[in-house]
Amino acid sequence: MGFLIDNIDLFISAFGQTLLISALAGLLALVLGTILAAMRVSPVPPLRGLATFYVEVFRNTPLTVVFFFIIFGLPQIDTVVSPLPGAVLAVGLYTSAFVCEAIRSGINSISAGQAEAARAIGLTFSQSLREVVLPQAFRTVVPPLGNVWIAMVKNTSIAAGFFIADLSALLPRLANAAADELIATLIGVVIAYLLITLPSAAVVSRLEKRAAILR
């Protein structure tokens, strides 16, 4: 325990990195994922095709490979990204594919009558999506989106392999510096992750109860 307290600065800054990447990447993924989901149900074929292609590619690529490309591949087209924006970009782009799928399944779960009624009163595609379908879809996707968020927080750990001093990176680092305190380090890192994921799970389940629509 003393070891953890001695290194509390290290843990707090690592925790901050993990939290920062999670928050920024989560925002990016939510925005991009919503746009992708709208594209996937849109009447314009190239947009549909592009979004489908994007989702398929990112769902079938390991996050490590995405990181790899952004950190080592982008410099080949003269675009050097530093580690932090790179990590946000990698996690965000990757997660957006899953956000898109979650929202699309939400859109599909809205009963056809809703969309038919929206159309019958003369709303356009974007109006019916914005005013009728998406507000309801967002409610049904609260649980899956919450799961995506929690999984994404865990996924940010991969940034440890790409020059980010986040929580996971503490393990090999402190394993070298203080080998006999490895178990304490491990406990500290696990607790720090649980500090993010457990409250998230609690918030998700509360939101779920509040957002649920009785049908």
Next chain:
Amino acid sequence: MTAPILYDNPGPKARRRILIGSIVGMGLILGLIAYVLVKLAGNGQLEGQRWAVLFDPRSSVPQFLADGLVATLQVAALGMVLATILGALLAFGRLSDHRWVRIPVTAFIEFFRAVPLLVVIFAAFLLPPSFGVPISAYAALVVGLTLYNGAVIAEIVRAGILSIDRGQSEAAYGIGMRKWQVMTSILLPQAIRRMLPVLIAQLVVLLKDSSLGFIIGYFELLRSARSLVEFFRVDFGDQYSFQIYVAAALIYILVNVILSIFARWLDKRLARSKKSPEGEGEALPLTVEQFSVGGGANTTL
């Protein structure tokens, strides 16, 4: 709800707008691709000789990448088998009637579902040596993948067993079967059909997750690619780096797409099969929950 419900069949005006939108969209995409290609060509990355190295056995690149792929598949295959076995055992434990089995098993499952896979792998890699037990990167990777995915698979199996109508097990008990018999000859055979698509989706995730070996230094595909690049750097600088990275990524995507297609095919086949216990229920919902490090929830698989 299918997409066309969201909009009317386009009339002539809307069709023109869609056409214009399509052209503009295509233009943007093509522009982006062109930009990347021009940049790459500007750096001389598109020269045939640079790509030829990928297929030239004398450069030992194909052999190296093949070795990397084999190492990836090896670790993934072993992890898949062990994780499935562990998952099934954990699921039985969690469904047990005895509290002293149920509670520790539940805690075990919840713990490994809450911790990032990379942390589990790091722990498997760093902990044993600190107790004087040597462990290879390969073993650490397999242990990490097994523990983490075993916990996830346990939940899939449990959901599968619980999804079977209660009448089935009641009837089985009614004709005098024992608990073990009910589980193995009534519940599991029906549950397996329902959970198979989700299970396979999770195994695809496991394959993707094996790329984490890169971080602890196991020579899987990605690490092989990286070491090839470092190797060539001595003599040729960064001349071949980009090509090798692209090759490694393409191999990954190809393998995963093949597995996904297989899973989808299996899903369809099972849905068609008359023997499936469907009736009222359908296959287990593919939850995004299984989305893990490697990612793929394959929600709509």
